Amino acid sequence: MSVVLETRALVKRFGGLAATDHVSLAVERGARHALIGPNGAGKTTLINLLTGVLEPTSGSIALDGGDITTLSVHARVRRGIVRTFQINQLFAGLTPLLSLALAVSTQQGKSAGWWKPIGAAAAVAAECQRLLDRFRLADVMDQPVASLAYGKRRLLEIATALACKPRVLLLDEPVAGVPEGDRQEIFETINALPADVSILLIEHDMDLVFNFARTVTVLVNGAIFAEGDVQAIANDPRVKAVYLGEDEAVAGHG
Amino acid sequence: MSLGPEALSPAARSLRGYARWRWWELVVLAALPLSWLLLPGQSLLLNETAIVALFAVSLDLILGYAGIVSLGHAAFLGFGAYAAALFAKDVMPDPFVGLGVAIVASALLGLATSVLILRGTDLTRLMVTLGVASILYELANQLEGLTGGADGLQGVVMGPLVTPFGRFDFDLSGRVAYAYSLIVLAAAILIARRVVHSPFGISLQALRDNRLRAASIGLSVRLRLVAVYTIAAAIAGAAGGLLAQTSGFASLDVFDFHRSAEVLLVLVIGGTGYLYGGIFGAVVFQLLHDLVSAWTPQYWNFWLGLFLVVLVLVGRERFVRPWTWFRKGRR
Numbered sequence: 001m002s003v004v005l006e007t008r009a010l011v012k013r014f015g016g017l018a019a020t021d022h023v024s025l026a027v028e029r030g031a032r033h034a035l036i037g038p039n040g041a042g043k044t045t046l047i048n049l050l051t052g053v054l055e056p057t058s059g060s061i062a063l064d065g066g067d068i069t070t071l072s073v074h075a076r077v078r079r080g081i082v083r084t085f086q087i088n089q090l091f092a093g094l095t096p097l098l099s100l101a102l103a104v105s106t107q108q109g110k111s112a113g114w115w116k117p118i119g120a121a122a123a124v125a126a127e128c129q130r131l132l133d134r135f136r137l138a139d140v141m142d143q144p145v146a147s148l149a150y151g152k153r154r155l156l157e158i159a160t161a162l163a164c165k166p167r168v169l170l171l172d173e174p175v176a177g178v179p180e181g182d183r184q185e186i187f188e189t190i191n192a193l194p195a196d197v198s199i200l201l202i203e204h205d206m207d208l209v210f211n212f213a214r215t216v217t218v219l220v221n222g223a224i225f226a227e228g229d230v231q232a233i234a235n236d237p238r239v240k241a242v243y244l245g246e247d248e249a250v251a252g253h254g
Numbered sequence: 255m256s257l258g259p260e261a262l263s264p265a266a267r268s269l270r271g272y273a274r275w276r277w278w279e280l281v282v283l284a285a286l287p288l289s290w291l292l293l294p295g296q297s298l299l300l301n302e303t304a305i306v307a308l309f310a311v312s313l314d315l316i317l318g319y320a321g322i323v324s325l326g327h328a329a330f331l332g333f334g335a336y337a338a339a340l341f342a343k344d345v346m347p348d349p350f351v352g353l354g355v356a357i358v359a360s361a362l363l364g365l366a367t368s369v370l371i372l373r374g375t376d377l378t379r380l381m382v383t384l385g386v387a388s389i390l391y392e393l394a395n396q397l398e399g400l401t402g403g404a405d406g407l408q409g410v411v412m413g414p415l416v417t418p419f420g421r422f423d424f425d426l427s428g429r430v431a432y433a434y435s436l437i438v439l440a441a442a443i444l445i446a447r448r449v450v451h452s453p454f455g456i457s458l459q460a461l462r463d464n465r466l467r468a469a470s471i472g473l474s475v476r477l478r479l480v481a482v483y484t485i486a487a488a489i490a491g492a493a494g495g496l497l498a499q500t501s502g503f504a505s506l507d508v509f510d511f512h513r514s515a516e517v518l519l520v521l522v523i524g525g526t527g528y529l530y531g532g533i534f535g536a537v538v539f540q541l542l543h544d545l546v547s548a549w550t551p552q553y554w555n556f557w558l559g560l561f562l563v564v565l566v567l568v569g570r571e572r573f574v575r576p577w578t579w580f581r582k583g584r585r
Contacts (some may be wrong), residue, residue, distance in 0.1 A: 051470065077472035089467040092459045093527075097268055102460055103471040105453040111473060114454035114481075129265035142268055164471055251470030 004029045004198045005050065005081070005168050011060035012042075012049055013220075019045040022179065022224035023220050024057070031198045034213035034230075036206075040241060042222040043202045046084060047170050050200075051083050052076050063168070075246060079125030085176050086202075088157045090145050097141040100128045103163035121224060127163070135159040154178050159187060168198045175208070206243070210234055218242070273451035286436050290429075291554050297428035302542045304435040308442055309530025310520045312489035317518075318346055318526030319450060320461030320482045322371055325380045327386030327516050328469035329367070329489040332509035334494025336394060339407045339504035349434070349499050356495025357488045364487020368480040384511070390560040391509035397418070405504030410498065424500065431500035438496055439533075442489050446529055449485065459483055459527075519562065525570055 005027040012020035019042045027033050035043050048054040051060060054072040058099065060069045063079055073080075093101050101118050104127045105111045119125065132138040140148055158174055171190070175183040187208065191201065203209050209216065209230075209241040216233040218226040225240050233239055258380040262270070303528050309331055316322040337359035338352045346352075370382045394401045401407055414421040415434060422430045425514050428439045449455050461468040469475050507513070516539075524535025565573055577585055 023524050032565065041548075053466065072474075073466075073469040074474050077470060083470060085467075090469065091467065093459055093463050094456070096271070098456055101269055102456045102473075103451060106457075106472045111453045111457055114449050114452045115345040116274035116454050117270075117448075117451045119266070119272055122266065125263060125266035128269070129263040132265055140557075141265065160467070162472060180420050206318055213555070246489050247341055 002029050003027065004031075004064060004124040007046075007050070008062070010046075010049060011057045012054060013047055013057045018222050020049060020056070023219075023222070025217060025224065026148070027198050027200055028215075029198055030196045031200070031215060032213050033215045034147075034201045034203060034209045035217050035219060036203065036243075037208060037219035037225070039109045041120065041219040043219055044172055044240060045222070046219070047172050047200075047202065048171060049084060063090070077164055080165075080172070082164040082166035082168070084157055084161045084163050084172055086151050086172040086176060088212060090153060090156060092144070092146040094146070095142050096137045096152075096159075098131065099145060099156065099160055100131050100163050101125070103160050104128055104131075107163060107165050131159045131192060133162055136185075138204045144235060150177060151179060151182055155182070155186070158189070162189075162193075165169065168200070169193070171199065171201045171203075173202055173204065174202075181206055183208070200215065209233055267462070270387050282533060283440060286440055290433055290436060290439065290572070292425075294429065296344055297432040299540065300433050300546075301428050301432040301500055303536050304432065304439050304522060306517065306539070307502075307533045307536035308435070308439045308496070309490055309493040309517050310524065310535055310537070311439075311442055311446060311488045311529065312493065312532075313517050314529060314532050315446060315450075315458075315486040316482055317521065318528070318531065319455065319462065320458040320479060322479065322483065323376045324371075324378050324383040325518070326383035326385070326518055327486075327490060328509055328511070328513035329383070329387040330360040330364060330490035331494040331497070331513060331517075332387070332394065332504075333363050334389060334491030335498040335504040335508040336494075337491070338400060338495035338573070339498040340400070341411045342406065342410050342499065344411055347411055349415055352412075352499060353492060356491045356498075358491075360491020360494065361484050361488035363491075364484040365480065367487075368483040371483060372476050372479055376579070384514070387509055387514055391506060394506055394509055396487065401504075404506060406503055406507075407498075408503050410502050410504070412499050412502065421529050424502075425427055432580055435496050437501060438492055442492065443529065445531075446489070450529060450563075454478070506575045519558075521572075522562070523565065 003248045007023055008028065010020055010023045011018060023046060035046065037043055045054065049056050053072055056069065060067055062068065063081065068076060068079070102111065104124045105118060105121065108123060110121055110124065132141050135158065137152060137159065140152055145153065148156070154177065162168065171246045174189055175186055178186065193199070194249055201209070203214060213230050216222060216228065216230050218233065218239050220242055226233060226236055275552050293300060312323065313327050316324060327535065334356035339354040341352045341355045370386065371379050395403055412424055414423045415430065424430050457468065457473050457478055461473065461478060465475050494508060497508065520535035520539050521531055523538050524531030542558065542561060543554065546554050
């Protein structure tokens with residue numbers, strides 16, 4: 001298997017705190033790779049570095065062997081690195097249909113069109129319909145995003161990312177706050193993505209992680225704590241200690 | 255080959271419907287020539303209103319669609335006005351060519367100053383736009399040899415409008431001027447309407463709502479801000495060009511702060527983000543001005559202020575629907 005996305009000794013400091021501490025991570029083509037770790041381990045910071053939202057203090061990021069460390073957010077998306085957000089980032093004033101139509105137009109290279117109406121491209125509308133159906137958003141497609149129920153907004157968050165046709169998909173707690181019934185649905189859709197799409201998943205629900213991932217990286221205090229296939233990590237006593245320790249601590253507080 | 259409407263998916267139908275003409279848009283566009291026919295005695299006033307409306311449409315593109323606040327939009331109005339006046343005075347008196355020069359000049363100024371509004375918060379944008387307009391005001395004041403300084407640029411003689419239907423000289427009653435301004439206003443609305451329904455136009459609303467997400471679906475936020483700022487500057491330049499050409503002079507007043515503030519008021523009155531707010535706002539503002547001035551000339555600012563406070567507190571949606579005033583709120 002070839003490596004698609006790779007970081008080399010990536011460091012991000014906020015003042016004295018190293019939120020990302022010499023992380024060298026390799027995501028392989030078609031990976032189902034989970035990134036886990038206790039709260040504050042730097043998982044979202046790492047996603048922000050990979051997508052260009054944050055600039056690393058040192059180290060480098062490569063996509064297909066080419067350096068992308070200094071590329072802007074939108075340039076990385078155009079090369080296929082797409083993410084979802086832990087906290088919904090949507091276009092409140094648009095409708096789900098227009099949000100998806102814009103993402104699809106961009107993906108199809110039509111976003112700079114300034115004369116023809118957005119509905120003129122049949123390929124855009126067809127792709128929107130597919131996404132709306134798959135994410136059960138068809139019945140609310142013309143309502144303002146701001147008026148949607150949380151569950152629907154969460155589905156739109158994922159659908160918007162998939163509209164960008166990712167080659168590398170970074171999922172930041174995709175089912176956070178989603179009701180049990182819809183979680184399975186979201187994961188089925190994610191699992192149905194083409195096999196050569198590489199997926200990096202941040203998730204707290206260990207059942208989901210162990211069902212979905214083949215490879216797991218454990219991040220603690222910004223550094224890679226353990227890495228391996230899912231069986232090895234599930235049985236690693238050190239990982240258990242980090243996780244169970246945290247769970248017990250949380251339970252103790254609660 | 256085209257498919258019949260029955261073959262379209264719901265998404266395709268809705269997307270196509272997005273850009274369709276609404277009945278009230280046609281009413282507004284029909285009202286423009288009707289006002290010219292039915293109110294021949296009011297042409298001077300209506301011409302002024304049409305120019306303010308055009309200026310407000312320009313501000314709506316950046317404020318209502320792209321979410322860029324500005325307290326110095328008069329920079330582009332004034333630049334267009336002086337460009338048109340100077341061109342008529344020193345180069346040639348043809349109004350159409352002069353209008354083109356005003357549009358291009360303001361567009362270039364918009365392109366050059368757009369870098370200033372890319373970064374920072376709304377507050378920085380308010381200050382930067384205010385600053386640019388102040389700088390231009392002072393330049394126009396000091397460059398007396400070119401602009402006439404505080405006296406303004408006098409003695410601008412415009413040539414006739416040469417059209418396929420004949421030659422029309424600007425007359426004292428303002429009939430020709432008003433027709434000219436209306437045609438430019440309608441053209442600007444038609445062009446802006448195409449733009450805001452295009453993928454580019456939708457992307458402006460997307461980056462207004464959430465810049466991080468706009469970038470995260472692959473949109474270059476900065477390029478789009480530069481583009482829309484330049485387009486808006488071009489339209490404001492057209493408004494300034496019309497102002498100078500139809501009034502026959504350009505003075506420092508076109509760069510003045512009250513111009514930038516007034517156009518913001520007009521847009522607040524008319525509503526942002528649906529393209530026609532500038533027209534409605536300009537008409538209401540002008541009517542209000544006339545009614546109040548006729549009734550109690552010295553207290554215009556008092557009544558305007560009161561109107562604005564009530565409008566903003568009640569909310570425009572509710573204000574224009576009086577039957578909802580005494581209904582209980584739903585929440």
